[in-house]
Amino acid sequence: METVEARYDEADRERIVPEPPKRVDAPERKPFERDRARVVHAASFRRLAAKTQVVGPQSDDFVRNRLTHSLEVAQIARDLSRALGTHPDIAETAALAHDLGHPPFGHNGERALNRLAVDCGGFEGNAQTLRLLTRLEAKTPGAGLNLTRATLDACTKYPWPLSEAPVPGGVHSDGMTREGAKFGVYDDDRPAFDWLRAGAPAGRRCVEAQVMDLADDVAYSVHDVEDGTVAGRIDLTRLDRDAVWHTVRSWYAPDVDDAALDAVLERLQSIGSWPRSSYDGTRGSLAALKNLTSDLIGRFCGAVQQATFAASDGPFVRYRADLVIPEDTWTEITVLKGVAAYYVMQADDRVALQERQRELLAELVEAVWKQAPAELDEAFRADWHAAPDDAARLRVVIDQVASLTDASAVDWHARLV
Incomplete structure (x- = not known):
């Protein structure tokens, strides 16, 4: 019987910079296992532990941050x-890495930095992730973490410049309007992308990138509702x-009518673990909510697995097959997103906070630019000196600010502005 390892060839395991064999006394790990370890140790x-998922990590001990x-x-x-x-x-490594490029304040920070980086090609969290993996993270000079081709490709959610x-449209997972286009590589990172x-x-x-993307959708649709329920908003x-x-029509699915959405909600409410009484903060209530979370994840992934097997005999490796998401499953996920969007993401206090966060990042980028290279971290200072023009130097400043956590961005702003 063919093993999963055998479904990937030497080109899939190739790295940008060839690496010598490891010491004979080192634990034996396969190439894709090494990729995972490199991301975990990056x-x-x-830093994801201190970056916003939907609400800031400092606002509540329970809510999820980018790392969790x-x-x-x-x-x-x-x-x-x-x-x-x-x-x-x-697939796991791609999922662990999928948000590495997020700046302070989540998609709100991404939106602010994209406006500020117009002269150097814009800012996009997925393109920043590729930049980190292939350039900025310190493992192999000139190649970042020097991951295998198959893993890097799985990390590429938007495989185009x-x-x-x-044309951009819709909203991000945390409710921010998509102003900028979604893309996966900056122009000066094209050599690694083309490789x-x-x-x-x-x-x-x-297909591995498709698995990562679906897992992201499932996770935030279910967990945002869980967080909002515990916070007393839902x-x-x-x-x-x-x-x-x-909200569902405005943000995600403009063509779905009320009758279809009512039917979707009734299906979800028929799940045995759907709550019949309001959340009250007790352990029993929290356990019931956790059971619902587990049931929803199993429901969505099970439906996708069945549809994918029905559509193809596989093997489900690289470009030999595609993931199939049933329309009913997609709509159920969308309804959960709409619940979180209406009760959490449109809240007035959150909207006002986001406006201030964008102002803070704009002021910080201006201050770092004016005081560079003195105020840059040492690694970015070297990038600044190597930059051939102002556009490249602006990219260095954006890299520096994007690397900060929510708290360190506030601290830098207090110190420099």
Whole structure:
């Protein structure tokens, strides 16, 4: 019987910079296992613990931050990947890495930095992730973490540059309007991108990247509702359908009518663990909510697994098959997003805070630019001196600010502005 390892060839395991064999007394690990370890030990991965997911990590001890979200996405991706016969280490690593490029304040910070980086090609969290993996993280000079081709490709959610990106539309997972186009590589990172995409169909994501993307969707649709319920913002037993459906259409699915959405909610409410009484903060109530979270994740992933197996015999490796998401499953996920969007993301206090965060980042970028290279971290100072023009130097400043956590961005602003 063919092993999952055997489904990947030497080109999939190739690294940008060839590496010598490890010491004979070192623990034996396969290439994709090494990729996972490198992401887990990366500085940018640790910083996710202090970066906003939906609300700031300093606001509540319970809410998820970018790190806990990434760990949950990784667990979902690994389980689904194993069920499909895709390499679980590749899908898990892509999930662990998928938010590395997020700046302070989540998508709100991404939006602010994109406006400020117009003269150097814009800012996009996924392109920043590729930049970190292939350039900024310190493992192999000139190659970042020097991950394998298959893993880097799985980390590439949008496999195209800005010049080929679709017209932006909709909203991000935390409710921010998508102003900038979604793309996966800056122009000066094209050599690494072209290397990892060698032999790949133009604009198509490998199945491992599709698994990562679905795991992300499932995780934040379910967990944002959980966080909102515990925070007292959402009561799943008393939803304002008219308001939520308006939000669903405004943000995610403009063509879905009330009758279809009512049917979706009734299906979700028929799940045995759907709450019949309001959340009250007791352990029993929290346990019931956790059971609902588990049931929803299993429901969505199970439906996708069945549909994918029905559509293809596989193997579900790289470009030999695609993930299939049933329309009913997609709509159920969308309804949960709409619930969180209406009750949490549109709250007046959050909107006002986001405006101040964007102002802070704009002032900080200006201050760092004026005081560079003296105020840059040593690694970015070297990048500044190596930059050939002002556009490249602006990119260094953006890299520096994007690397900061929410708290360190506030501290830098207090010190420099």
